[in-house]
Amino acid sequence: MALHVPKAPGFAQMLKDGARYFSGLEEAVIRNIGACKEFSHSVQSAYGPNGMNKMVINHLEKMFVTSDAATIIRELDVEHPAAKLMILGSEMQDSEVGDGTNFVIILAGALLECSEELIRLGVTPTEIAEGYELALEKCLDILPKLVCKEVKSTHDTENMKKAILTSVQSKQYGNEEFLSDLIIKACDSIISEGTTFNVDNVRVCKIPGCGLFSSQVVKGMVFKKQIEGEVTKVEKGKIALYSCAVDIMQTETKGTVLIKTAEELTNFSRGEENLLEMQIKAIADTGAKVIVSGAKFGDMALHYVNKYGLMAVRLNSKFDLRRLSKSVGGTVLPRLTPPSQQELGYCDSVHVEELGDTPTVVFKNEGKDARIATIVIRGATDSYMDDIERAIDDGVNTYKCLSRDGRLVPGAGAIEVELACQLSEYADTLPGLEQYAVRKFANALETFPKTLAENSGLRSTIVLEKLLAAHKNGEKNIGVDIESDNSTCDVVEKNILDLYSCKYWGLKYAVGAAATILRVDQIIMAKRAGGPKPRQGGGDDDE
Template structure:
């Protein structure tokens, strides 16, 4: 006999959660747990997380985007917040932690309102109204004159990128921000709106100190050349997408050798063809040969004979960048290149950093289309963290080329928004006014976390901030160095307008989507029962 209702409609083994306690509150708790995980990593004094992913790779980082990506969040509600953070990372490259932390705080306040008797729809309406008001207020907080930045001026750009780099590598921002600015400006096209973040590369070399990091106009390939020729200047370059080697036939064949003369001449024709191939490359004017595959022994023999420099680039993406940097055309046919298929390198040589040999390709500053940040540090983990900080800096430069407006840093923007929104909430009359006021309180999370992560007491600092902002000083933020409050703008710290705008927008969208869910229906998982992981066998 068939069961009626939902039980009769779905397959056996489904799960159905509904109502406030089972669906809404559990979703809120999952989002709060995700927020608690990343919020301690916010700001210059953010703590690191040690994450071991499914491939047993270790990550020690305070970068929220990396943490969320490697955690593989499974809960459907928490996944929505993680996806909002991912959208922020892909679109702007910074501000992911703000999305998750603010979402968790909004969820926490929604939990309180629900337990006090408000319906989720009233909370959603209040949050939507508050979000709209916040996005209207945000342009009024823009720092005067920040929209007039010259994106080709290294000093101005370095100052604008300082806060973004300091959030990941506090203490090194004065060293790293100018490096990022220099690299970005060198590859910035005449129309800055066409700036491509992929044109700024990073090469990490273990050993030495962070102060030995430098910018190279061109590419750095982390491997030695293939032959004995280690340098070339003002060289034309031929690029082959496939291996530079003798071609093997698709069908198998048998060769019958009847005498000593045939044995001697067996491979002669093959050698002659290979020599003609390499000689053709040299005659075309090329001094450098680049291969996307391997170099055969016979090919290397003739490359040495004709004094060519051979470079192997395994990654097809790196090969594409090499072609972009040199103006070469990647050839798929095993024949000498024509004049218009050759690229140009001003200087290529093998250099040693620590015990690592790297091939450095330098181009003229005026024609360089790719710049490489050569990073030095003592450990791989530190190199990875510096790379993430520089990645944020490069993305921030891209934002500057589109919208250079900046906001006060150190939690000053969020606190001023909280103060103005709180005043707006007092004028509201409906039940959604409680949600508006809670939204204002939630915005305090940024200065609060900055205080907590720096070992300061937020209960002492927040009243000082409110007093300063109420007296008209809207740029006063948390000063983590002096354990107090001050305007960080003269020190060169400011936040990007676009990052804040989209972080608030994406965060509220995710929160509202989660709060709209009142039922969760999960179908039975496909496949058999999930077996427990087998214990690792003892090694002999």
């Protein structure tokens, strides 16, 4: 006789077996806060120039060694729904500003950690969320008053470099001078009046060997590959670009040819060869010296390409082909037809260069019309070069933000301490329960100077006391000094500056994520869909 087991009462009985349901403060809110807290603590130790690296191995077994929060969270497959909300905020920051992803996660985590104490004291999560939103409004009012410098034009390279130094320094402490020069040089060569700056136009090519200081900027594009033909160098050459294969044309429909004698067979194949030779001769007659194709070069076609002294380059990626067409100002043709003069691209120099033992093909434009610049990074290991690439990416994004909004605020925790001091005073003027939340918001902002100090091996409580005392005396630009024993310094003198837009959006996204998580009081997770389970790793021999 089968026993009838009643389902759990309440909401859970409406769902399929295997569904999970949490509700109420203890189960849902505190649980979510706990998960977010853990997550933000794990990336906190990666904050600042002396932040520790994390070793992340993603689902494809690829290894990343980095302190860049954006990369860490992109490669980790985080399951927890509340932690996912924080990650979404951080990803929005990445697409908006391109830097400051760690700022969002640490602030959201700190805000939730502070709210936990208030919840235990009986303040409702909704009141805390409202208090945080009040505090955010106040912060966004104060922020413009704390701007300490403004870069008026992207041609002001000295001030642009000062602004980029800080964002590169947080990833590559010690190499920031050299990398900032590379970034400025690359960005400066492609920005033109009246156009918006596109981050995609600064390419990075990583070539193992040598050291970081052998890295260089090339105006144009660099590809890690061999050429197809025999010509290895072309000066001031016109370029024909094709997305199809350079080979005997395949007919569009299937045709059957009946051949009766050997003579007919030789005539037929000779006809195809002659047609191919005519096509390549017609391309050479237009003045083109380089053929770039997105597909293969046939053996017969290569024979004629070499015969007419053309250089043949094959690119595997259609995106690279598009970028190259933009860089040389040509049009990519879908069929092997001779290009018109308007469709031909032009390049000052196309040549093969060996760096280390890696062959590269370089398309170089010396004039002002270089639309794309490539930074060639040299280094000992792949993971080191990947990390340099991330630092360059941050620097290029900073350049983009400065070309839109040149305002800068003091870095090194100075702006967070100043906001915390002003918020504490603001909290005293509020009548309701929001004042507790605003005060906790100020406490959460103090996490940043504390983290910077801890990661640099300083005593965080002493540093924070010094900073708060200085800011109460009206010294707005005092921040954490990670280099000297004094532990505090005037950050504007030391050129530690952060983007205004980075802090503005960072505060917005962090508070948005924290308030959303606080307002969740029930979690209902449907049963997982059936399907093939991921393959389990094989056991050890010992087992």
